[in-house]
Amino acid sequence: MHAAPGKNHFELFGLPVSFDIDADDLTSRYRELQRRVHPDKFANASDQERRLSLQMTAMVNEAYLTLKDPVRRGRYLLSLRGVDMDEETDTAMDPAFLMEQMELRENLEKIRQADNPGRRLAELANRIGQCMQEKIGQLRLALNRNSAEETKHARNLVREMQFLQKMHHEIDNLEEELAI
């Protein structure tokens, strides 16, 4: 039971269902919504309205988190098209991509013992960032074309991007561990 039943994340933000999003516009819509629904605006309201405000704000936060990150946005667009990312039936990934991931991972392990790990971690993060940018471009094309074949391609891209995000997260963790 919420105030905006059946609205998807895009509709909640008054946006067309599309991968193309203007980040600044999204953020300004987010702030505008928060100004209207946030629990601080309902501190004196009835329990009923306070509950609703809490639910709405959580929805707005979730939608914003999903829409502002290209990987999550891609995944969400696919889910709106009925494509489930969690299904493990089709696990075949591009062997070249997997090889590259293994190599990156080995690099990360080596950095732990290396001299000047800070600089090398930054280089690795940079490489992953570039790879991510390329894939975002490819994902945009695949999602906008919207054919069965392209949707499958988009799904693979999102999975690869999730790998990259995980890798990036591990770099952050190592940086923290090495107190860089």
Added chain:
Amino acid sequence: MTLFQISEPGQTPAPHERRYAVGIDLGTTNSLVACVRRSAAETLPDESGRHLLPSVVRYLAKGEPVVGHEAMAVAHEDPLNTIASVKRLMGRGIEDVRRLGKSLPYEFIRGDSAMLRLRTAAGERSPVQISSEILKKLKARAVKSLDVEIADAVITVPAYFDDAQRQATKDAARLAGLNVLRLLNEPTAAAIAYGLDRNPQGVYAIYDLGGGTFDISLLRLNHGVFEVMATAGDSALGGDDMDHAIAGWIMQQASIADDSDHKQMRRLLRDARAAKEALTQDKRVPLNIVHGNGESWQGELSRDQLHTLIDPLIERTISPSRRALRDAGITPRDINGVVMVGGATRIPRVREKVSYFFGREPLADIDPDKVVAIGAALQADILIGNKRDEEMLLLDVIPLSLGLEIMGGMVEKIIPRNTTIPVAKSQDFTTYKDGQTALLIHVLQGERELVSDCRSLARFELRGIPPMTAGAARIRVSFQIDADGLLSVSAREQTTGVESSVVVKPSYGLTDAEIERMLRESTAHAGADDVTRKLREQQVDADRLIEAVRGALNVDGALLNASERAEIESSLTDLQAVRGGNDGARIKRAIKKLDAATQTFAQRRMDENIRKAMAGHRLEEFDVPRDKSPS
């Protein structure tokens, strides 16, 4: 020309009176209460003109506990009954206290839950009860100084407080008879006090080193909206630790045995603190320590020696600062200003180290002891409705990741740290045995992978799952974190729709029944009867609801048709009629009825809010070429 607004008779409630809500900084060492009067926020002094209330409570065998300066003055004579720095014990268990070492000279007892209790002359007391005495004292000060009833408060907590510590703070307020409008993070409160919301935009770091806690928060400002980008800290690091380090050094120098008694420890800590404070001005300070046997030792503490003692502690604030920057994805160069909060930031060495790390001189124009209470008062004033069109909005985050125990003693993260709150997340579970009807879920908070390295928040037992084959049940557990950073959990079996009952056992908290019992005891103690207290609570709730519904009808009455409005009005009249009576149960029923009657209205108002929020943006939707929006 000024036009006077005249409302239609019977339509508007009493003209908008200024309501009072206080901001309370419930600190480790000192606490303060502040309020907005004549549009400026100020901290309220006691009869002797003192603004800081030492967070010290002394229990006596008979009578009310003594709170504040009077308690502190005798702390070293009656150490076991005089509790200082109780904030460090909030939401904590016996094991945590062991980790703090013998720095806390009290007698601890294990209670029913993992929450600890202290043995005092007045009986066993929990940290929640002890904190509530401080809050009561501050509330009484506000009532006296403002000459109005005070029921609502914004209470500040360290941003890095976990769920158990926040819940304990809220429980203490409830025991003190305060309605918590919001638990506000201390660094955010400081940012409000500095009026940073008036800056069009920028990124600020709030460095808050108090008596017992350290927080670093990074805030992004944009036209009145404060977005907390990241927060990190250490909820067991502060000026107190510096006092202990200095006291340890004095013991070494003066050959005082490690096992000296509580009184001696208290005196040493007092001397250590005085020396630390003197060294903010002077280069060296003489020490004169009286041993237990009456002999004395003379020596001195230099600034250089002080630095050797406290540098490792200051260094411990730098690594969370780095983590916060990394989480926010920024570098010190991106920061427009650094704000200093907390008594320990008065120490020149702390300022020096912080300036060096951030590469800029920190802001410290507002008294670092008062800045948090002032920010809390400003927020309380907005929340209570005195500034209806206030543009300011705070978007805070959860400081620690929230996860669940999975197989092998590992933690699966459900909500990562620095996620904006409120937030809701669901996770599906299934049974692993045929006919299994219950499921035990263990909620944890922390960043580490092993259950044993994270903090246990609660264990939830889901009962009444319909018997099915293993793996067939789909139990959706929903976690919700509200704007105070507090967690609640609900569960539902998806295939049959059976709502599972959730038995909540807060690992370090009090159950509702325990709080209810304490409230009963405290009213009995104060000579009032329990029925009166409950009736009074119902009446306050009724007044709140009546005012809220009237306000909503005034603003958005147009969203209702005549019959819908009549239904609400009739429930409203019913509640007003029973409100003045002395039947608490009837008032409660009338409240429920009115709440139910406004359900549709509340939803329409929320939809209307969303419509208005998007009003300025609507046009863009039609500018997008058709081929860009896949159907």
